[in-house]
Amino acid sequence: MNVEEMRRAVAERAASLVDPGMTVGLGTGRTAALVVRAIAARTLAITGVATSEATAKLAGELGIPLATLDTVRRLDLCIDGADEFDPRLDLIKGLGGALLREKLVAQAAARLVIIVDEEKRVTRLGERSPLPVEVVPFGWTHTRDRLTALGVIPSLRVRDNQPVLTDGGNLLLDCRLALSIDARLLGAEIKALTGVVDHGLFLGMADTVLVGTPSGVEELRRDR
Numbered sequence: 629m630n631v632e633e634m635r636r637a638v639a640e641r642a643a644s645l646v647d648p649g650m651t652v653g654l655g656t657g658r659t660a661a662l663v664v665r666a667i668a669a670r671t672l673a674i675t676g677v678a679t680s681e682a683t684a685k686l687a688g689e690l691g692i693p694l695a696t697l698d699t700v701r702r703l704d705l706c707i708d709g710a711d712e713f714d715p716r717l718d719l720i721k722g723l724g725g726a727l728l729r730e731k732l733v734a735q736a737a738a739r740l741v742i743i744v745d746e747e748k749r750v751t752r753l754g755e756r757s758p759l760p761v762e763v764v765p766f767g768w769t770h771t772r773d774r775l776t777a778l779g780v781i782p783s784l785r786v787r788d789n790q791p792v793l794t795d796g797g798n799l800l801l802d803c804r805l806a807l808s809i810d811a812r813l814l815g816a817e818i819k820a821l822t823g824v825v826d827h828g829l830f831l832g833m834a835d836t837v838l839v840g841t842p843s844g845v846e847e848l849r850r851d852r
Contacts, residue, residue, distance in 0.1 A: 634745040634840025639663045641838050641845045642707045642743050648672045651700050653733040654687055655708025656680040656726040659743050663707050668692055677703060679733050680726035681795050697733060706737035710830070710837075711757040712750045713742065717837050717850045718811060720753050722760030722828030723802075725785075725794055731826055740833050745840040753829070754805030760785075760828040761801045761818060768799050771823030778817050779806050798825050 629637065639659060643666035646652055654664050654676045664683065667674070668690035676692045677700060678684035687694055708730055712720040719742060721727055734740045750756055761782065763771045768784075775782045780803040785792040791799055805814070815829040832850075839846040 629840070629842050631745050631747070631840075634842070635659045635662055635743075637845050638743040638745070638838045638840040639666050642741055643667045643670060645705060645707070645741060646670070646672060646674060648674065650704040651675045651677065651695065651702070653703050653706030653708065653737050654678050654683050654692075655706070656683050656730060657709040657724040659709040659745070660707065661686055663743060664692065665690065675700070677733055679708065679730045680724070697736060700736070703733065703737040705739050705741065706734050707741045707743060708734065710742045710744050710748060710834075711828070712748055712753055712755065713744060713834070713837050714750055714753050717742075717834045717848060718753060718832065719830035719834055720757050720759055720828050721830050722762070722800070723757065725760075725792060725800060727760055727828045728762050728794065728796060728798075728826045731830065734830065734833055739835045742834045742837045743840075744837065746846075749839065752807075752809075753811050754809065758783075758802035758804050761803055762794055762796070762798045762825040762827070763801055763823050764825060765797070765799050767823055768801075771821060772801055774821045774823070775801060775803060775818065778814065779809075780804060780814075796825070
């Protein structure tokens with residue numbers, strides 16, 4: 629299978645985990661969009677909670693009823709993509725620009741299922757992907773400098789020569805990580821910085837990672 633076929637395969641597998649009556653977190657990104665389409669094709673009576681405005685728009689076009697996170701007590705399942713995953717099933721997410729809402733929805737779910745193709749597999753987080761950090765616009769250069777002091781290399785995400793804004797109106801700093809990092813320590817240090825909203829380290833959160841490979845879908849489960 630090519631990469632697109634791998635993505636479709638994991639999307640179909642993930643959609644098969646959805647049962648009627650569930651409240652499901654709907655992720656953001658190319659592969660997550662395939663899941664939304666696969667769920668809609670099954671015409672199940674579910675309620676979705678979107679992790680971004682783009683996903684909400686797609687779900688609405690496909691006829692999936694939506695609720696806001698504030699109106700549900702608990703989600704049965706959240707399905708989302710990732711930019712990297714390591715052998716512990718820890719993740720970097722956020723290159724799609726929705727890391728804060730993705731993390732809020734994932735934390736409210738009884739089970740987090742991650743869907744990726746095999747090129748997202750790494751031996752250590754930050755091996756290929758930068759770590760997105762969402763920061764408030766006010767004084768963002770000072771926040772950038774505080775991040776630099778932690779040993780990362782941040783750069784402002786821009787598109788068409790303009791800073792990229794998240795759905796929450798914040799900026800994104802994409803941070804290159806050192807070869808040897810303690811992800812848990814770094815995550816706590818970043819989150820403690822004034823001006824930081826959240827970061828794209830999703831540690832100890834994924835229950836299952838579905839990996840699209842040339843020979844089919846590989847299912848990895850976290851050891852509890």
